[in-house]
Amino acid sequence: MTPDVELVLKLQGLDNQIGELEREISSLPIHIAEIEKALVIHQRKLEADKAALAANQKERRKIEGEVQGIEQKLSKLKDQIFEAKTNQQLWAFQHEIQFGEEQIRKAEDRILDLMSESEPLEANMQAATKALTEEVRQVEREKAIARKKTEEDRQQLGSLQGERAEVVKRLDARIYSIYERVRKKYRGEAVADGSSGRCSACNIMLRPQLLQDLRKESQLLACESCGRLLYYNPVVDVTAGMEIREAEA
Numbered sequence: 001m002t003p004d005v006e007l008v009l010k011l012q013g014l015d016n017q018i019g020e021l022e023r024e025i026s027s028l029p030i031h032i033a034e035i036e037k038a039l040v041i042h043q044r045k046l047e048a049d050k051a052a053l054a055a056n057q058k059e060r061r062k063i064e065g066e067v068q069g070i071e072q073k074l075s076k077l078k079d080q081i082f083e084a085k086t087n088q089q090l091w092a093f094q095h096e097i098q099f100g101e102e103q104i105r106k107a108e109d110r111i112l113d114l115m116s117e118s119e120p121l122e123a124n125m126q127a128a129t130k131a132l133t134e135e136v137r138q139v140e141r142e143k144a145i146a147r148k149k150t151e152e153d154r155q156q157l158g159s160l161q162g163e164r165a166e167v168v169k170r171l172d173a174r175i176y177s178i179y180e181r182v183r184k185k186y187r188g189e190a191v192a193d194g195s196s197g198r199c200s201a202c203n204i205m206l207r208p209q210l211l212q213d214l215r216k217e218s219q220l221l222a223c224e225s226c227g228r229l230l231y232y233n234p235v236v237d238v239t240a241g242m243e244i245r246e247a248e249a
Contacts, residue, residue, distance in 0.1 A: 002219055005231045007171045008179055012191045014164045015183065021157045028146045035139050042135060046128045053121045060114045067107045074100045175220055175229070182227050192223060194230035202226040 077097050084090040168176055183190035192201035194214050199206065204225040206214070214221050214232045221230050 003170075004172055004175055004220055005233075007167055008175060008191055008220060008229060009231070011164065011167045011171065011176075011179065012189065014160055014167065015190075016188075018157060018160050018164065019188070021153050021160070025150055025153050025157070028150050032143055032146055035142060039132075039135055039139050042128070042132055046125065046132055049121055049125045049128060053118060053125060056114050056118045056121065060111055060118075063107045063111055063114075067104055067111075070100050070103055070107075074104075178222065179229060182229065185227070190228055191220075192226075192228040192230055193233060194221075194223070195232050195234045199223040199225060199228060199230060201228050206230070 074097055077093055077100070081090065081093040081097070084093055171179075179190045186201075189201055192199045194200070194206055194211065197206055197211050198204065202223065202225050204223070207224065210221065210224060210230075214230055219231075222228070223230050
């Protein structure tokens with residue numbers, strides 16, 4: 001394998017690592033944004049539950065206050081009923097007492113309904129508060145991990161980019177120009193193996209003359225189909241020599 005082939009393969013390996021690191025670095029803020037968004041949704045749900053429970057308790061206090069007022073009024077009416085002078089006055093007191101007692105029954109029914117509604121709200125709120133506390137801790141842990149990982153990735157990226165620059169200096173300028181053009185075109189692999197008679201990237205058969213040139217020159221040639229740089233690196237069958245030696249023995 002010629003130096004240019006070795007260099008361009010090393011360059012492609014470095015670019016693959018650099019690309020992977022860059023994708024990871026760019027994905028980490030997205031991951032953090034997603035978990036923070038989920039946290040905000042859960043916080044809003046908890047706030048909604050708290051608001052619903054507060055409204056429930058407020059209505060209960062209001063109705064309990066109204067009941068207390070009606071009971072005080074009924075107590076006075078029951079005292080005043082003995083002062084009735086006529087049947088009409090007696091009937092009026094009794095009617096007002098009955099009406100007040102009916103109001104109390106309706107209010108007590110509503111209070112029972114509110115108490116039934118508040119039980120699952122309280123249970124949900126307690127469970128959500130506990131879960132949210134742990135979720136906040138988990139989000140902070142993941143953010144710390146992501147910050148550390150990002151810093152490590154950036155350091156490794158800087159090292160790889162420095163190594164890449166050194167390889168580029170040693171690589172033939174014409175080959176590097178082709179490599180960069182093809183890499184940007186395909187956003188990835190710019191070098192392919194042509195040893196099997198096919199371009200390993202586009203899988204198109206190579207013309208016999210191109211394959212012969214590739215074998216003979218042992219240098220980088222362009223695939224006539226996709227334009228990628230082709231190299232020739234046939235697999236050496238190490239068992240063949242062993243079989244000959246065994247036969248001789």
